[in-house]
Amino acid sequence: MSQVVTFGEVLMRLSPEGNKKFIQSNTLEFYFGGTEINVGISIANFGGSVKHISFISNDFIGDTAIAYLNKFDVDTSSIVRSNRPLGVYFLEVGAVMRPSSISYNRSHSAFSEIQPSMINWEESLIDSEWFHWTGITPALSQGSLDALREGLKLARKKGITVTADPTYRSGLWKYGQDPKEALSELLEYSTIFIGGINEINEVLGTTFSYSNEDFILASKQLIARFPSIEKVFDKIRTSVNSSWHKIRARMWNGNEFRETQDLDITHIVDRIGTGDAFAAGLIYGLQQFDDFKAMEFASAACALKHTYEGDVNFATVKEVMGILEGNTTGRFTR
Secondary structure: EEEEEEEOOOEEEEEOOOOHHHHHOOEEEEEEOOHHHHHHHHOOOOOOOOEHHHHHEEEEHHHHHHHHHHHHEEEOOOOOEOOOOOOEEEOOOOEEEEEOOOEEEEEOOHHHHHHHHOOHHHHOOOOOOEEEEEOHHHHHHHHHHHHHHHHHHHHHHHHHHHEEEEEOOOOOOOOOOOOHHHHHHHOOOOOEEEHHHHHHHHHOOOOOOOHHHHHHHHHHHHHHHHOOOEEEEEEEEEEEEOOOOEEEEEOOOOEEEEEEEEEEOOOOOOOOOHHHHHHHHHHHHHHHOHHHHHHHHHHHHHHHHHHOOOOOOOOHHHHHHHOOOOOOOOOOOO
16 A cells, blocks of 8 residues: 555543543543544554654653554654644533534644644655545644645645545634635645535535535536546435434545445444544545445444544454445454
8 A cells, every 4th residue: 555644633632431521520531633643543554554744742742642653653753843732622422312512722732833844745745645634734723724735735746646525614714714715725736525515515615405416516516626636425424313323425436426325323432533434444445446345445434433432443454344244233253
């Protein structure tokens, strides 16, 4: 497999045990996460080569975060250290009809001060053939937008495949940049779009519905607007309640529309990072299989992530393939 580069903030997650609210608990569990490292670690767990680029606090928390990445053989040689603290978020995990709640503390984090001059993109992209970005990073600060833009420009100049997951979070864009304008510029350098109708409508200013017919039309219009984009993949979640979801996926690859079957997740252990698990499964799958099987692999990887606590998907290729082969009963393997 070719080396995959991810770029984004590393966060510490603090959460009460189980499904408690903070007011119920005096003890907290912590995990490291962040949408891009969730993707990178999952690809590494599949056997892929991954490099993560970030700005991390120069203290024992930052040391621990880097050690965590190194544990999964993620290359951290392009990470820069900062005197600011690591970003933190707080999570209360919901259950049944009670939704989960998240509060972020990242406005003055190490990553928030990143500037393009702090990253040597030429060196960081050596031997890399894949670059993955999400809409979280450009939403954080002007510096992170500018740094990402420089990396994407060089990646496309080098002919590197670029996957875009332009997740739009309205609460993050607080520094004056227009999200539609920024995301549209970054999509000019992207080749594979991972997102659904909401993301396409946000970028194009359209009002497509969620039907398959509108998804095809939206995908065609997206590709017409951004000719570098070759394929569109969409993960669809149906919520029965907070603990029971169904996952399927669909695609338009410029030639055909395909859709997977629903995968039932009847007891969710942890929903955080499931979209990242889909992206990681897709990136791995596209390097191994045809488009449809890659999408099936991504959907199964996403479903499995719901069974792991923390932000990261720990599933192996063998476990994901087991789901594709119909082994969904959870019986012992001996």
